[in-house]
Amino acid sequence: MKQLEYFKRFSVIIVTGGSSGIGCSIIKAIQNVAPDITLCNLSRSKPAFFLGPTGQHFPVDLSDATALADTASELIKKIHSVPNGEVLLVNNSGFGDYGRMPDLELKKQLSMIDLNVRAVVDLTARLLPTLLERGGVVVNIASTAAFQPTPYLATYGASKAFVRNWSLALNEDLRGSKVRTLTVCPGPTQSNFFKAAGFATPPMKKGSAPGLDMSSEEVAARTLNAIAKGQALLVTGWMNHCISFFGSKMPLVAVTRIGGAILRKMRLEQHRAQ
Incomplete structure (x- = not known):
């Protein structure tokens, strides 16, 4: 009931990358508690469900700066066409690329920075006056990868560290x-992320690590709960919370070595699965 009452304050909800994964689950979860809200999905692919x-x-x-600017102008017009009410912006779009940095395509790495970092700042800044x-x-989807360097996911982890630090600082601003x-x-979430990142098979099976692997629906439910509670930071799952906490307290070089060993093992398992 608290969630139902809280989300009535919003008149417009904007989600990037809402056609699949966590973004899709957030939109569907919002539709359950606020079915009459105006939903805006920003994504290359059209969602397979009804937006209302x-x-x-x-x-x-969104990795195209010109296209983002044009869409932001359309969004501002859309917001002003809706009766007064608060606006919820969910910056969810992002992707990863798994492998040793020298083996990865530079163009894809730079596109990742454009989407995971620049687009988050650009879209938020353009909508912030409204x-x-x-x-x-403003909800920014980072990752537990943001708490330590991530070999084999170097650019992705660094991009999410930016999102985490920038988002927390913006909250204070x-x-x-x-x-x-x-x-x-x-943490690791059952979605299309791993396939897009280059994993032949998901690195974890459902139930293999209780409290660590989650469905996108579970992440969405916790996100809505955190919004209603007024939280500034949410790490989903108690095991993810513990790993992130201890990872942030240990020496960075040691954490990087340990993370590299774990992700290297995943890489070997991927080669066997292919």
Whole structure:
């Protein structure tokens, strides 16, 4: 009931990458508690589900700065066309690329930075004046990879470390205003992420590590709960929370070595599975 009442304050919800994975699950979870809200999905592919009578899909490649700017202008017009109410922005779009940095395609690495980092800052900055006027929340999806260097996922981990630190700092910048942020750090999640990152098979099977691997629906449910509670940081799952905590307290070189050994083992298992 608390969630149901809380989400009535929003008139527009914007989700990037809402056609699949965590973004899709967040949209569906919101539809359950606020079915009349105006939903905007920013993604290259059209969602296979109904966004509602007032919902709209914006087909856009957010790694393209010009396309993002044009879409942001359309979004601002969309927001102003809806009666007064707060705005929820969920920066969810992102991808990874698994392998040794010298073996990976540079163009894909740079595109990852454009989507995972630049697009988050760019879209948020363009919409922020409207959010400050209307009130709202900015949710940024980072990762438990943000808490330590990640060999074999070097650029991805670094991009998520940026998102985590930038999002938490932005929350402090906005203190005293009508806008706040929530930084979400999921661990391994059952979605298309691993396939897109180059894994032949998911590195974990469902139930192999209770509290560590989660479905996108579970991550979405915890995210909505954290928004309603006014949290600034959410690490999903108690095991993820413990790993992130101890990883952030240990010497960085040691943590990097340990992480590299774990991810190297995954790499060997991927080769056997192929």
